Amino acid sequence: MQGTSENAPDSTPHASPLTPHARVNLFGLDRAALRAEFEKMGESGYRADQIMLWIYRRGVVDFEQMSNVGKALRARLEAHFVIRPPELVTEQVSTDGTRKWVLRLEEREGRPETMIETVYIPEANRGTLCISSQAGCAMDCSFCSTAQGGFSRNMTTAEIVAQVYFAGKALGGDFQNEKVISNVVFMGMGEPLANYNAVLPAIRILLDDFGFGLSKRRVTVSTSGLVPFIDRLGDDVDTALAISLHAPNDQLRDQLVPINKKYPIAELMDACRRYLAGKDRKAHIVYEYVMLEGVNDQPEHARELAKLLNAAHGGYSAKVNLIPFNPFPNARYTRSKPDVISRFSDILRAKGLLTMTRRTRGDDIDAACGQLVGKVQSKQKKRLGDIPVRVQ
Template identity: 50%
Template sequence: MVKTMNAPAATISALSTKPSLIGLTREELGAALKERGVPEKQIRMRTGQIWHWLYIRGISDFDDMLNVSKDLRALLKEHFTIQRPEIAEEQISSDGTRKWLLRFPPRGAGRPVEVETVYIPEEGRGTLCVSSQVGCSLNCSFCHTGTQRLVRNLTAEEILSQILLARDRLGDFPNKETPQGGILPSSERKVTNIVLMGMGEPLYNYDAVKNAILIATDGEGLSLSKRRVTLSTSGVVPEIARIGEETGVMLAISLHATNDELRNVLVPINKKYPLKELMEACRNYPGLSNARRITFEYVMLKGVNDSLTDARDLVKLLKGIPAKINLIPFNPWPGTDYECSDWETIETFSDFINDAGYASPIRTPRGRDILAACGQLKSESERMRKKERLALETLMIAGHGGE
């Protein structure tokens, strides 16, 4: 049974357009305070206080910064926001997966935008799948998200806010009561792992993604282990070594094919950065070792890439790279021409990879009933706009016919 909760319509216009302090580096936060008149000698102390309240305590109201003076709190409220995004819709799958449709305020002359964020509870861990763009420009043929045009990049604030909001909803901040409507008490599941595998290509939004990662893994911030943060890319080769050097997070490659001809169809960015270049970048990924393997994601498409020949070619392609291969049963979505490989075929493929010395777990499909599974994310707002346009066109046709 799917549980859906919609946000009250009255809250939609309540999004603040003030600049947010979330997502700023310490240097940027200090500069913002100085610009608003905070004395130079207080900048370092005040920056540390605010940083603590934002990321250790997880507060979203300046009045909760108890060791900050009333005057400074008033100044902060006047000029800045630390507001969470609005939850336009929250869906809970029958398997426990949660998907949030989050609405962010307009940037500049733009409009409010919406993205989807997914929480996957598992035994002993909880993984949050975070979006980095509104829509996507890569047009991977098997991916539902790829059918939504790219609207814009998310800011570091908007990327981090997905984590903060999820931790709010899961009662996952220390010394903080579960908020009204929270899903879980603080003693149970928590966000232990972050995967940048939601909407968008993270390496096409490099600076914002990097800053968000550095704050999320900051020992005095959200304190996530770098080994529990995984960035997935479809193969933006020039940025792969750079993101490894500057953040130290784990790398995942959205692979799905073992030759350029097929990958050009499934993952069109391959035309720009073919497999030879991609594999070379993987071999040179900073810190790569048997303890820090690259994850290669491989969606199983019936009759397309699931033969034993494909399995043999995959082993050859990855030779010499410390790797794990995640086999992903294809998750159908409305309008797709692809089908999921038969389960027996997937198991045979997996056994061959395992026998060759590579771990090849078959990813358990999660959240299919709420379109929260791998490759299915596409914001509800885009679907609703299409419905609204269709309804308007129908009304216009009906009106014209009555003249």
């Protein structure tokens, strides 16, 4: 199946590097693609496994340091490939330990330089890395600073994966310590499923034992609700899914999350049921719900949300993350008061829903949920009609 989209990746992640003057960044090739390239070079596919272990388990990006690879092959690799981490522009560290890195993307096809943001959230027994998949976002959610900043371009697979490598190096370079980066969430800048062809190989590298080796429950893809690509994700890879829901009915969600006009809640819930079908009973979908004062935070909203999710999930569990709104300049909303959030949570729990209120992290450095803006120079707004709608 192939999706059709104006937002297709800027380069095909499986393109052959064996062309003059076109060294391909190996961060962009998953194991199947890298094995295929080695076989084109007349080398055994297992050489790809060796190279991946050097990159993702030992943090080595210099071919000369790959001691179990012959000198002649190292020279050929140097001629055809590059392993290029992103360039750090700025680093900020919050009072709560959260780190935000602004990273510069490569100039592409004469476009101006573009920067994205990656956030690391440390906790006692785990570390969560929030990565971006697009420079900017075209979803136009009214409560999100990233969406209000406009859309520049899709990121390549290499640019997505390189964020994880960069963070591992910045955090001490211990790629074997699962507590340093234990979880990766596609909750940074952009709508991951609108850049599906680049995101899928990135997920495979994150999960691969020869890649970062993360558990399928520790990689989470968040989406505002691109229904055809939720189905495709379920077919292509097993990973955790988060839905940016934010409203219990179509009338309200149309205002907050405009993609709902194309894929209303009933279609979205059907896609969620299909995503869970056949998975073990420990599987669940996380529903993200930003708390906006006087907009979506009343008891009737909580009761309607509980009814919706309980009906949609059957024997599978649904988890709700309540997210206190994080303000940004010229925002039209304010954060729900703590007692209102607590009451909302109590109603959901009484209806049998696993509910957590997300603790705001990194808001003093604009690293909290919905605050990432990077530097999107084009500031163009995509129309909802440009968002991928078909799977062939």
